[in-house]
Amino acid sequence: MSKLRTSALAPGSVQSEIRAMSLLADEVGGINMAQGICDTEVPLVVREAAKAAIDEGHNIYTRQDGILRLRKAIAGDWQRRNAITLDPEREVMVTSGATGAFYSAALALLDAGDEAILFEPLYGYHAGTLRSMSVTPVIVPLVYGSWALDIDVVRAAITPKTRLIVINTPSNPAGKVFTRTELEALAELAIEHDLFVFSDEIYEHFVYPGHEHISMATLPGMRARTITLSGFSKTFSVTGWRVGSVVADAKWTPSIGYFHDLTYVCAPAPFQHGCAAGLEQLPPSFYTDMARDHEVKRAKTLAALTDAGLTPHTPDGAYYILADATPLNGTTSAEKARDLLRRTGVASVAGSAFFRKGGGENLLRFCFAKRDGDLDEACARLRRLKDS
Numbered sequence: 001m002s003k004l005r006t007s008a009l010a011p012g013s014v015q016s017e018i019r020a021m022s023l024l025a026d027e028v029g030g031i032n033m034a035q036g037i038c039d040t041e042v043p044l045v046v047r048e049a050a051k052a053a054i055d056e057g058h059n060i061y062t063r064q065d066g067i068l069r070l071r072k073a074i075a076g077d078w079q080r081r082n083a084i085t086l087d088p089e090r091e092v093m094v095t096s097g098a099t100g101a102f103y104s105a106a107l108a109l110l111d112a113g114d115e116a117i118l119f120e121p122l123y124g125y126h127a128g129t130l131r132s133m134s135v136t137p138v139i140v141p142l143v144y145g146s147w148a149l150d151i152d153v154v155r156a157a158i159t160p161k162t163r164l165i166v167i168n169t170p171s172n173p174a175g176k177v178f179t180r181t182e183l184e185a186l187a188e189l190a191i192e193h194d195l196f197v198f199s200d201e202i203y204e205h206f207v208y209p210g211h212e213h214i215s216m217a218t219l220p221g222m223r224a225r226t227i228t229l230s231g232f233s234k235t236f237s238v239t240g241w242r243v244g245s246v247v248a249d250a251k252w253t254p255s256i257g258y259f260h261d262l263t264y265v266c267a268p269a270p271f272q273h274g275c276a277a278g279l280e281q282l283p284p285s286f287y288t289d290m291a292r293d294h295e296v297k298r299a300k301t302l303a304a305l306t307d308a309g310l311t312p313h314t315p316d317g318a319y320y321i322l323a324d325a326t327p328l329n330g331t332t333s334a335e336k337a338r339d340l341l342r343r344t345g346v347a348s349v350a351g352s353a354f355f356r357k358g359g360g361e362n363l364l365r366f367c368f369a370k371r372d373g374d375l376d377e378a379c380a381r382l383r384r385l386k387d388s
């Protein structure tokens with residue numbers, strides 16, 4: 001065999017379906033509801049602080065775990081919202097997005113051959129990242145449609161090799177917000193089997209009425225085994241800035257930091273200042289207004305999908321909708337997504353991207369974190385599906 005080859009872990013095809021649909025949408029001048037690009041406005045204070053930071057010379061490496069100002073601001077946020085006092089020197093890290101947080105934590109805490117429990121519908125990066133380090137994702141389906149957790153199915157999936165449960169609340173793509181009862185049941189299992197929990201809470205501020213965001217680390221006995229991953233991509237609409245966070249016990253942060261340093265060195269310095277200013281200065285109403293704005297966008301999108309005959313599942317949080325693709329032509333969800341793009345100019349993501357092989361073939365995912373003008377146009381186009 002030639003030595004000029006890709007690694008055993010590198011996939012044969014690296015084009016993600018989400019990227020493919022975004023490219024196709026650009027080609028046909030369509031509206032991209034595929035990628036969670038989140039092109040809503042960046043808060044002024046965040047933008048201004050990042051620009052000022054560049055002018056003031058904050059353009060060099062920071063500590064691998066970020067500037068103290070931002071670590072302190074994250075600790076302050078946890079104090080206010082979770083009534084948990086964190087040591088910003090040892091229990092809070094600034095990372096290269098939630099993605100860098102997950103990658104570094106997985107490298108630091110797991111070994112090849114370990115098993116990790118993930119819930120389906122899945123966020124693909126979680127499974128892909130674990131596979132890239134020879135950790136086996138063990139995928140547990142949520143109850144189809146309600147996306148409720150069946151704790152017996154989780155229990156049955158645990159083996160002696162299991163070391164981790166990954167949760168994402170609110171979730172991408174289902175918009176599931178884990179209830180306290182569900183989190184308590186998972187916590188009990190994690191404690192019984194001595195497991196880590198990685199809790200991806202990047203959509204923590206996008207929760208709709210009737211639901212409550214609860215951080216796993218706030219549950220009794222969970223703080224030492226929970227690695228909480230979050231970030232500013234979604235909250236401040238700065239997906240390109242690459243600023244995220246890890247909150248974890250001081251026992252784990254040095255190892256997570258070691259790998260964060262090796263892979264990313266640090267999060268971008270001026271953008272750390274921008275995010276710190278946002279956390280320090282934006283009032284609580286910023287976050288509640290954002291959730292309310294997205295609730296309106298959710299309602300608009302749900303109505304348009306219903307009118308188009310693409311029956312939607314109503315998400316409880318985050319900013320995606322999974323909708324039924326029955327009226328569309330094609331046998332796979334990838335074909336159905338292309339049919340919808342051709343007929344309406346609206347790009348969505350094939351449901352198969354979020355399930356194991358054979359699953360999600362009659363679902364499409366729509367991202368509604370769009371500027372109002374674009375969202376209104378997308379909704380008008382979706383409604384034309386019936387006439388096309």
Ligand SMILES: Cc1ncc(COP(=O)(O)O)c(C=O)c1O
Nearest residue numbers: 036097098099123172231233244
């Ligand atoms: C569940 C989830 N986690 C993490 C991310 C990425 O976050 P970041 O931009 O902070 O890396 C996304 C983005 O779509 C996501 O949906």
